[in-house]
Amino acid sequence: MSGAGRSGLPRGVRLLAVPAVLVVCAGPALGGCSGGTGHGSPDAGSTGSWSVRGENALPGTADWAITRPGAPDEIQGYADHVGVRPGTAVRLLVSTRASSFTVRAYRFGWYGGARARLVWTSAPAVGERQAAAVVDGRGTAVAPWRPSLTVPTDGWPPGSYLLRLDAASGGQRWVPLTVESPATAGRVVLLQPVTSYQAYNTWGGANLYTGPDGTAATRARAVAYDRPYQDEDGAADFFTLEQPLVVYAEQLGLPLAYRTGLDLEQDPGALAGAAAVVSEGHDEYWSPAMRATLTAARDHGANLAFLGANAIYRRIRFESSALGADRVEVNYKVPQEDPLYGKDDAQVTGNWPDPPDADPQNALTGQGYACYSSTNGPLVVADPGHWIWAGSGVLAGQRLAGLVGPESDHVDPVNPAPAPLTVLAHSPVACAFGPATTADATYYTAPSRAGVFDAGTENWVCALRDDSCPGVPDQVRQVVRTATATLLAKFANGAAG
Template sequence: MAITGVRWRALSAGLALLLAACSGAGAPGGSGPASSLLPSSSPPGSAGRPGGAAGPWTVAAENALPGSPDWPISAPGATEEIQGFADHAGVRPGAPVGMFVSTTASSFTVRAYRFGWYGGARARLVWSSPPVPGVRQPAAVVHARGTAVAPWQRSLSVPTDGWPPGSYLLRLDAASGGHRWVPLTVESPSVAGTVVLLQAVTSYQAYNTWGGANLYTGPDGSAATRARAVSFDRPYQDQDGAADYFTLEQPLVAFAERLGLPLGYRTGLDLDQDPQSLAGAAAVVSEGHDEYWSPAMRATLTAARDHGSNLAFLGANAIYRRIRFEGSALGADRVEVNYKVPQEDPLYGKDDARVTGNWPDPPDADPQSALTGQAYACYTATDGPLVVADPTHWIWAGTGVRAGQQLAGLVGPEADHLDAGNPAPAPLAVLAHSPLACAFGPATTADTTYYTAPSRAGVFDAGTENWICALRSDSCPGVPDGDRQAVQMATANLLRKFAAGPSD
């Protein structure tokens, strides 16, 4: 986003607490027009899981396994009691993960939870470590450009042999009672024919204040002292170490896994490192706030669209900040660079294709709307209604919505819109057209759009971050259940159609 995220962070924390309190309750659907979008219970059968009975692994079979409702952290303790990070954001199954942990306790354990639906439990315990001796590691070191790192020694290596692909949180449990999360994606060996859920780790890191600074503010809270580069070699500060996972990703993961579709898993870093990382994907789904993209990441996603992979942006402000990566002592792409002001970047005027700033702006402007269909509008003053514009579109099938109907509280806290000053594919269908009160600047509109690329790939942009909130199975603050269920039905329509391939 273009300003500091005070209100968004408060909402994020509130949603995380609510999710923990309701970890086993509620199901998407219920009464109302979207009540039949999902099965009433997990699919039957239990064969075909790593570590279980023989047979091919599937999302449906995985979610038929019993979940682990004890996964939430209810009493995290002081930050210093335990915290940690991994040396990879994502790994293929079987690859070891180095864990760097600092704790004031005599020992700690690691518990790996795979997140999904699991009959409403939302997570399954896949692996636990034996007790590991605890060590209080050094304080943060801040390098040039305000880059904070944790100069820690490796505490243990976590094996992922037999772990199914998916979205994981590793829970650090101190012997003294403190707890913290460490996010990890176990990547699909192949994503061919799958709906890929893309973890926005670059946005998570851009907002991470551990060590004193992120890409928005510095230790004194001002933009002037912000970092110009941030490191993955440090824990996440927010949501007990989970970054924005519970607000922006977990509702989508639970929803998509409950649908039982063939799913694949990637992080944004995969797209930078491997131009074939999305090869053969039926669809790629970007979560609620996927803001920070390198040129290589964008090129990989564009190539996927041009080869027939459908794209869904279930949020707003996607592909807005232009970044580049540098390596650290722990590996490639461990430092994320974004000066925000291009003239500050040492590459300005020397290698403008790699200069960091915003995608729509010079010196090498390439507005994100050419891919997403829309431009970033603004950070909202208040959450507003999503106003249905075209109820005849197949996305709204079965929802019962009418033209002009207002779905309360769904536009915000950031939004996209159609902007005549930015390129957009044509023809482009407007599915919702909503009034938008910006926190700064004049009022405008927010849009929900869909277009079909020449490859026949469909591209959907929700145009609002609160779309992800509506996927929660319990409640979304400020959104009535009937309106939330309409969005869930629309999302089920979208993902099911996208799973079938090009969807013109």
């Protein structure tokens, strides 16, 4: 979330009127290994033998949801990796009042409408009440816990996972994990916005916005991945910003690959050969290395889809924690507070459009950040003849109710986008802070012939839900689902031009 934007369209912008058995090992304090059960296919970790269609033909699981959340301290935990390649072990660090607990790993997809499949179940692990949060001088909270068990991921297919912690006393919580695809060549990459998940995480008392007293003055200047997530029973913003897209993309049977934002930080080749990259939901926090990796992918012909708003707005950097590299995310928001200010301005944290070393996101996304709105408004169609609307039946000036908000983007006259830029929708927005402006949906073609789409509204992903999106009528959801299917199918075939 950011400040208010500016309205108006610059010259050059076109505003037109016319889809086996595994092993779970306890930590040293728990005395070794206990049995676990796998439910995957033996070739699941290989993109050569695994497919989204084949995966979703497997039986889904109807009872994956948390039904007994209990108090947060009844059971909670986190993983020592945000994402891993198939077959890489993950340690879980769990604190619970219960004498024992069980872990169930659910992979999310379509599965005939079940939306998840149970891939693995642990044997009961010994429960332990672990230490309270430790907070440093920057407001960074960590959970200084001992590992509780080790989860092998042998045979797990790539995808977005939630590990459900089930306490013997009845409480339940989630731990997110991405099992990354071995390769991305020729695939549509779904990019999990873990940096935004962590920026908004208040576990331990503070996030990058507010501190224990609820004010910005006591906010954290850095946040750690060495702690559970507070929201959505430990799932961060998975169900709000990610699950609808994952489920729908897998329902479409697209050739998918899975990556996290941290992958782009750590591996410049993380998107090698990708047909397309999809930024999910509210993908706000990006480091210079993350942005460079995505830009290089576009410049090599990978199509980009930003299916949210406010993407690549906050500039961050990473530091190490006790558990490893890149597990502390730094964003001072006020550049002058950053110790690197005036010393290494390329690494100073703040906002991408602002000094020092300003580099507005428009050059990549096509748009700038508009504003946050406390009420959702209609998306107004400007170019019904563009191929993205094919089969949706939309008309010029049609108002798609409830689709714009709470965050939105617009074509920025001060920081122009690559040209030519086509405006697909141009909508009024009443900002919660600052004057009213507009929200836009845009498309441009890069010199590599890659197509770049920015939905310009956070509610685009909500409208992909297969049940309902609050405030968005079913007929509007169908327009968005049709447009998304058209977009992703075209993007899956290579540079869309």
